[in-house]
Amino acid sequence: MSVLEVQHVTGGYTRKPVIKDLSFTIGKGELVGLIGLNGAGKSTTIKHIIGTMLPKEGDIRLNGVTLKEDTDKYRTAFSYIPETPVLYDELTLREHLELTAMAYGIDKATLDARSEVLLKEFRMEKRLNWFPSHFSKGMRQKVMIMCAFLVNPSLYIIDEPFVGLDPLGIQSLLDQMDEKKKEGASILMSTHILSTAEKHCDRIILLHEGRVRAQGTMADLRQSFAMPYATLDDLYIAMTKERDHEELA
């Protein structure tokens, strides 16, 4: 059964839709990469999934329910790491973790156990009483990552996770993602770092001008572009060129 089902979703900010008739699914334990140029509709797609934007047409189901049908179940099913960290200036790191745990109904003992592991993994144990104003961009990102992994949901939605993180941070994040996958969680990750996406994603969704241009495993994509030895970078460039040709023709 799919964890996330996006079915024929059209939506955007104004009347002119940014995403058009978008359909894809993410299965249990799958890591799916959402790839596209700036303005292809990645962020808009994510906003629709997390429910800050509502689709004009189509349905988005998480664990079988739409946001309207069961808000609580829908929201408990995912955690989200935004591209730009969104923190509360007035809360310390410890309080960010505590607030997240409270909101998702995690008991104190579980909070303590999980946050100890995460703090160690991301080397933030000594910064528990710090306020975000004293954090670098990478540290702020780490706070978001820790809050997301604390929740232990069925689906992680991660927007451009590698920008601003140091190499150790990137490795820790990839390790965490790997571990959660093994435990059966699914991950939707949007990124521009194609080599990492190629290496780690089970499937790739190529988004272009608001539509799904191609999706599948690397083998599927190579086949559909008829480029048997291509890297994801090659495919990506081929896709953008192909569309340019079509527009010129």
Added chain:
Amino acid sequence: MKNLRDVWSSRFMHYIGEVQKYMQFIFTGHIAIVLVFLIGAGGYQYSEWLKVVQTDFPAEVLIAVIIGILLAFSRPTTLLREPDQVYLLPLESKMSLYFSKALAWTFWSQVWIVAIVYIVSIPLLKAVTELTTVEIWTIFLLTIVLKYLSVRGEFSYRYSERGQMVWVDRFIRAVIFAAAIYMGLHAQLLLAVIAIVISVVYMIVFSKKSVGEPVPYEHFVKLEQNRMMSFYRFANYFTDVPHLHGSIRRRSWMDWLYKFVPYGKENAQKYLVFRTFIRTDDHFYLWVRLTAISAIIAAFVDIPVVTWIVAGALSFATTIQLKQALLSSGEFRMDMLYPLPDHARQLAVKQIVRLAMISQAIVVGLCAMTQPMFYIAFIIVLVISELTSKVSK
């Protein structure tokens, strides 16, 4: 933008517009009235004191030190902005034109402070010294010249040293200027001129040193940001400054209060809103300010009806402003995604506002203790707050 002169004028117009916008609020606010009374009372006290002041009062030293210190504070207003470090870089060699405009404004915008202080002290000088009117006004001119030198001096110092140890520079200038004024006040004009020459030399040293140095954009931009920030923060006492993100303070002495919100899913929003209220200066000082006014009126005004009306009005103002401030939600916040009931935030805000208003009622009630029926003020604060909270959106 055609040249740097235009850059300066467009910046300057924008800056003046910004200052004017907030000045309106400052001068129509309630604190302005308090200031007028304070100045009036201070002036009266001063004139009474002049009638009895002894002739051995050390007016010269006092005035020299005060004017010297005031002169030394000559922070340049450059109106530089962060992008300038990139976009104005090719014009580096022509920046002196821009800076001469900036320094002219710095001088005229600051000189009136020393001028007023000196003019206010003239009656004192007449009372305790034997200076003639001409001498007194000559020293006034000396002060103005020193201010000009100080503006140039501080700018050159900051330019050549990138603002490092500016306090040492200020101290040195303050000593030289104070010495010059002191000599002047003792009618030792020759010595005063020597002090001026020393300060000119001091200025030239750093001015020479800064020749060929790259423009210290980083330092000047930071200086500008700090200056605008302190202006906005000041204006924020009178009105709501939109782009002022309320500064945050831990206030750890109030940490014990958070224990009243126990760990649990149903308390998540309350956990957040409580800390937002206590730690955001805007919200917290709003409560402190209005509670203090209400309490002072309750303590010192002997007409119960007046204290009740004030307590009611301020209870209304505190409740409605706090509620709106805590509920405002322009930007995306993570708690918008939390699996909590839709009204959780509203409920939390309502409860925290209630807590704040019970505290206000207690403070005002205690301050009204000496009056008959003091408990009425307490009840009025609570009832008005509850009604406001119910009726307002």
